[in-house]
Amino acid sequence: MTMTGSSAIHPRIVLGTCCLSLLLVMMDVTVVNVVLPSIRADMHGSFSTLLWVVDAYTLMVASLMLLVGSLADRFGRRRMFLLGIGLFCGGSALCGIARSVEMLVMARAVQGIGGSMLNPVALSILTNVYVEPRARAQAIGIWGATSGxxxxxxxxxxxxxxxxxxxxxxFWVNVPIGLIAIVLTLRFVPESRGGRGRSIDAPGQLLAIVALAMVTSGLIEAHNYGWSSPTISGFLGFGALSVLGFVIVERRTASPLIDLRFFRAWPFSGAIVTAVLAFAIFSAFLFLNTLYLQDVRGLPALQAGLCTLPFALGSMxxxxxxxxxxxxxxxxLPLLISAVGFGISALLLTGLDAHTPLWLLLVSYGLCGCGFGMCNAPITNSAISGMPRTQAGVAAAIASTSRQVGALLGIALGGALSAGSVRAGGVQWEEFPQAxxxxxWCMAIAAAGIAGLGLVSTGIRAKESARQVAALLDSN
Incomplete structure (x- = not known):
């Protein structure tokens, strides 16, 4: 690893700068949900376009996060960080001036490209600025808390x-904050690179993007074309073939995007699947409830946002x-508690209608927030548990990517499964709660899956599998 820049490094300012960028990116993941009804009313968008406004961003982040880490190691982390902030702010400005839903979706994709460059690169910057292990752990703890x-x-x-x-x-509020982050980065963040440039797995990266895009498109557009239509079959079939091609390529390439040997370790595999399930629950829960609060209950955006405070408090x-x-x-233990929170929260909403008591909604939101807050630390811990120190960063990056994949699929699946309220003339909001x-119910089943994974992936046999994989990776 090489580092260049000012000889007087100010770690706290670097930490603050990284947290500022993280605040931008992670808040944007959820802030858009509450404005979707306003966007729909202003631009007369369909139900599927609402899904795309959210998922266009998440698709880019999920697809590019692993690639960006390699590019940053090769070309410079500060350089990539600055480019990410610039693209994110540029995409935010384009969202602010968008006059059609199609332009808004494209601008969200630009935001997502920028966002994919910020989280993994910021973490790499912190690990190189904070050299002492205890200080590094505290800095990463603050950084992670900012995300939550x-x-x-x-x-x-x-x-x-x-x-x-x-x-x-x-969207406009991102621009001045981003400009402040750029100034701080130029002034205080040192440039650094990886000690050995890792080759780029272009075929694997392309197949990953195609697979995620095809599956997401099939799920979002299913209610427009019908599940049995050739278009949807083509989307999902091509996505499945892309996944198969990705596995074949990753097994044969010398420098894979994802080393598939990691998945032989039960704790790692459990963490990846848990991350997908947890973030699918989280993203679909917020997406559907913000639509319900505003379009079914008739609450203004401010009151709908305030209703989600129990979620925020539970998570924090x-x-x-x-x-x-x-x-x-x-x-x-935290995975089991997380599963209980997610599961009860979902079960409380299985009888949702237009007149569900507000107190029950708030209890459900609070429990979901508790479930979400409980899951992140054990996911990261399980992903890196038993891995060689040289591979821990890659394992954590894959876990972070799986979170984004879960959020991506959660929105798409949530929309697809609730599409029974969608008609040719638009969404029939009186039918939406029932839909x-x-x-x-699917969320409750996913919560049970998290509990099962928490038990299986933390046992004696799971730990032994992690030790075997670590020995295998160390020997290469």
Whole structure:
């Protein structure tokens, strides 16, 4: 690893700069949900375009996150970080001036490209600035806490901005914050590169993008074309072939995008699947509930955002508790608590209708926030558990990517499963609560899956599999 720049490095300012960029990116993941009804009313978009406004961003982040880490190591982390902030702010400005839903979706994709360059690169910058292990752990803890706070507060901030300014404000507010981050980066963040440039797995990266794009397109557009239509069959079939091609390429290439040997370790595989399930629950839960609160209950954006405060409080309360429990007892206990929170939250909504008591909704939101707050620390811990130190960063990056894949699929699946309320003339909002019941049952099943994975991936045999994989990776 090489580092260049000012000889006087200010670690706290670097940490603040990285947290500022993370605040932008992670808040944008959830802030858009609460403004979707306003966008639909202003631009007369269809139900599927609402899904694309969210998923165009997440698709780019999920597809490019692993590639960006390699590019940053090769061409410079600060350089990639600056490019990411610039693209994110540029995409935000394009969202603010968008006059059609198609332009908005394209601008969201530009935002996503920029966003994919920020999270993994920021973490690499921090690990190189904070050399002492204890200080590094504290810095990464603050960085991770910022992520949780940003995700949880996104809907509340979105509601406030829509109420007082307009939906465009949730995008324009990114620009001045991003400019501040650019100035701080240029002034205080040192340039650094990896000690050995890793070759780029172009075929694997292309297949990953195609697979995610095809599966997402098939799920989002299914209610427009019908599940049995050749178009949807083509999307999903081509996506499945791309996944198969990705596996074949990754097994044969010398420098794979994802080393498939990692998945022989049960804790790692369990963490990846858990991340997909947890973030699918999280993203679909917020997406459907913000639509329900505004379009079914008739609440203005500000009140809808405030209704999600129990989620924010639950997440912020349980996230640090999860870290302590994981450090003391391992991943099993917080994963089981997370599953209980997610499961009860979903079950409370299986009878959702237009007149469901507000107190029940708030309890459900709070429990979902607790489940979400509990899951992140054990996911990361399980992903890197037993891995060689040289591979821990790659394992954590794959876990972060799986979170984005889960968020991507959660929106698409949530929309597809609740599409029973969609007609040619638009969404029949009086039918929407009933149409979401299948989603809540699926979430409850996913929560049970998290509990099962928490038990299986933390046992003695799982730990032994991780030791075997670590020995295998160390021998190469």
């Amino acid at each position: 706070v940003a995700l949880a507060l996104g809907p509340v901030v979105g509601g406030i901005l829509v109420h007082w300014v307009g939906w465009q404000a949730v 309360t349980c996230a640090p508790l999860s870290g302590r429990l994981t450090g003391r007892y391992g991943a099993r 979401t019941h299948v989603v809540w």
